[in-house]
Amino acid sequence: MTEQKKKLSFWQIWNMSFGFLGIQFGFALQGGFMSRIFQTLGADKDAIPFLWIAAPLTGLLVQPIVGYLSDRTWHPRFGRRKPFFFFGAVFSTIALFFAPYSSALWMAAGALWILDASINVSMEPFRALVADKLPDSQRSYGFVVQTLIIGIGTWVASNLPWMMTQLGVPNTAPDGVVPDSVKYAFGIGAFVLFSSILYTILTTEEYPPEDMEEFEREKAAKKGAFSGMKEIFDNITTMPKVMQQLGLVQFFSWFAFFTMWSFATPAITEHIFGATDTSSAAYNDAADSVGSYLGTYGLVSMFFALGLSFVASRMKINRKLVHMTSLILGGFGFILIYFIKEAWMLHICFSLVGIAWASILSMPYAMLSSSVDPKRMGVFMGIFNMFIVIPQIIAALGGVNFLYKFLFGEEVINTMLLAGTLLILAGLSNLFIRDRSVTHD
Template identity: 90%
Template sequence: MNLIKKKLDFWQIWNMSFGFLGIQFGFALQGGFMSRIFQTLGADKDAIPLLWIAAPLTGLLVQPIIGYLSDRTWHPKFGRRKPFFFIGAVFSTIALFFAPYSSALWMAAGSLWILDASINVSMEPFRALVADKLPDSQRSYGFVVQTLIIGIGTWIASNLPWMMTQLGVPNTAPEGIVPDSVKYAFAIGAFVLFSSILYTILKTEEYPPEDMEEFEREKAAKAGVFSGMKEIFQNISTMPNVMKKLGLVQFFSWFAFFTMWSFATPAITEHIYGATDTSSAAYNNAADSVGNYLGTYGLISMVYALILTFISSRVKINRRLVHMGSLIIGGLGFILIYFISEPWMLHICFALVGIAWASILSMPYAMLSSSVEPKKMGLYMGIFNMFIVIPQIIAALGGVNFLYKLIFGEAVINTMLLAGTLLIIAGFCNLLITDRKVTHD
């Protein structure tokens, strides 16, 4: 039988997506301040990407497996995706709280590994839940609401260390010790992460499998680790063409954002503020400011998502053109960082980046969900996110260092030129996607 999915109102979609607030608190604190923690613990700038590598490597394994398992999970009380929300939330909360207390680089890198893996356990089922719950006509709307919540989380979390400093929490510490302002920020983030995911679990009901007998039959026939891995690899080899083309867009997009996350703090504190001593007040104040600027891209992504929410709830949009234009605008934002002369101008640069970020978190998933089988939605969402982690692995293994020095020169600020160039390339790759069913909602 075919399940008729009823249209949901804004608040129902908001409730089922609210856990993304906490997930993004985790990602924003990770993306904005882990490089600061690494530098505080003595990491050289060029070594920072390698310290990030455990996170995407784990994602490469975790995401398709969690997607596969959540597709084959059903409990009348706990649902299909919600058990994974909860498990991921528990471990993410623990890792996020303890990360700034690391006393050695290996501890900080390990905390990042556990944090990223655990967040992915929660995040991939959240993506699948939108496709599970909403009819195709509301998919863009649903993913954009998720992006709105993500924007709120990015803005608040990125500003937390700065807020703590304004409240009188010490922003400096002895050499090799992470300041209390960062520790307090991560503790608040841990609380928000767990409580927001728990809110979604309590407020959201899931649809059962359309045909329970067939569901149980398929689950029994494909039980076991080897059967599961075989199916994952089979679906990778037979993924839809649209998914491959979207994968190319994702590759350049996430290479660009990984470059920003790993190098924004050293690049901006050095190039704009001239601060390199990680135990100095000048560096730590500058690093707080970087978090503030990163918060701007979260704020603007929220505003842009609001606009897209309003538009997509009323008229059909061309997902391909929206995504292409948004990525090109974001790429120009990265490039402008190199040319500005005043710190306040970074808000303009990151506002442009925020437009790209809002689109990255919504349009590719909306296009993908229109091109894959509903009963394999979790698996395909997991496989699709390989196109997020593979570029990050390549970047971490030396891709960023090699490319920015080869193309633009040795100065660390050139990483922002690289990020901008890659994001513009990602924008034009959208022209490869021509299936009207996928590009129009």
């Protein structure tokens, strides 16, 4: 059925994926600087993962529900996925703008909770949109183009506080106050988030359900919250075997990246730069630098995705082999952070991480979209996201703190050793995926 869909041009795929630029601005600012905000407001390093917990907990509930609802939404003017893009963008923009103005830890944690939940309201329908509009032969290409846009967003957003400092915006503030450079960066990110999603809404048309009468009958037969929750639960219990196998890969991958987002700033500012006083110029300059180095993984993911998009548009690729190799390289990148002595070498480490990031954002979704019913693409994309948020919840509830101390020792830089180990395990977990119909384009 999906092969009857016409192939789209690069620019058509670009337009329908452009909203990911804003989504990634939100994620990059969140991942690169929320721990800095938490530290500025007085959080202890070991308490940082717990402050992140509300976001994945909410995602565990929100994403399958949003996917389910978007599958059952159709409006001749507003489409199926686009209403969710819009409302997610509105609340994400508000939360992103106000997050650095928090005056207490509970306010910052609340802003992160709203931001992450709202971004996910927009993000999961974006994943489903690619599967909605593209034939199976273009799925890898479509998800890789999304990853290209994500890479651009990651690099620019991660460097925004540093750019603001270079333009003369103050990079220090009184104890317990977030510097203006971070506030300006989050404000710019809020503008980009909303405007880029609005661009996709205005430039992209959605396909109506293939059989409108059947669509309306199914929607009428499954009204009510109980019916919806039952169907979501039924889909979870009957998920395709490939989805379960990919779930193991996702578990290790996202545990690793949650570890990085939670601990990269305190670990690297302390281990590489020797800065721990959050109100000092040394710490804030180091934190800006960490953000820039984190931007490297976004920049490299952009170029890696560009190369993948070129290859995927011209020949078949082995999705499993690409994903396994990319994750293992990223794992070695994390581990190298522990051993380097010069800050510039972080570019090498995060370049390897960027290869893994590009693959994480494209290959699992390409493999999944080839194995599920197109009519249930939204709900399955939402359920699949549970394999992203569950490891983050476990990590936030003490999994990171226990594992890095138990396996490697008390120093916070050991979190990067943990992240690397987990990413290598994620790569090796691809060996369990044996279905050639989803692993080969």
